[in-house]
Amino acid sequence: MIANRRVFMMTVAATGAGAVLLQPAHAQATLDVKDPQAVALGYVVDTAKADAKKYPKHSADQTCSNCALYQGKAGDAAAPCTLFAGKLVPGKAWCSAWVKKA
Numbered sequence: 001m002i003a004n005r006r007v008f009m010m011t012v013a014a015t016g017a018g019a020v021l022l023q024p025a026h027a028q029a030t031l032d033v034k035d036p037q038a039v040a041l042g043y044v045v046d047t048a049k050a051d052a053k054k055y056p057k058h059s060a061d062q063t064c065s066n067c068a069l070y071q072g073k074a075g076d077a078a079a080p081c082t083l084f085a086g087k088l089v090p091g092k093a094w095c096s097a098w099v100k101k102a
């Protein structure tokens, strides 16, 4: 009885650990607009909402998806950005560190 219980508990533990290890990359959290670095860079989840007065060089065609620091493909809904380690940014987002993708 006790041995069966021990096996059961080990199975649960192993399965739980496996679930964590098998989490897909897209389970990463999306960057919070209140993140201090995001605030400092004028980050917005929609490029159309960028502060035009504060960032006069911004234009509506600048988005994360066409930024050199974006780690995803053009059509991806969201992807990591090298500036914000461990976080995802939406393809249509923007920040003042935007650099045209070559």
Ligand code: SF4
Binding pocket: 043, 063, 064, 065, 067, 068, 069, 070, 081, 082, 083, 089, 093, 094, 095, 096, 097, 098, 099
């Ligand atoms: S650096 Fe580029 S990809 Fe990263 S948040 Fe700013 S605009 Fe988006």
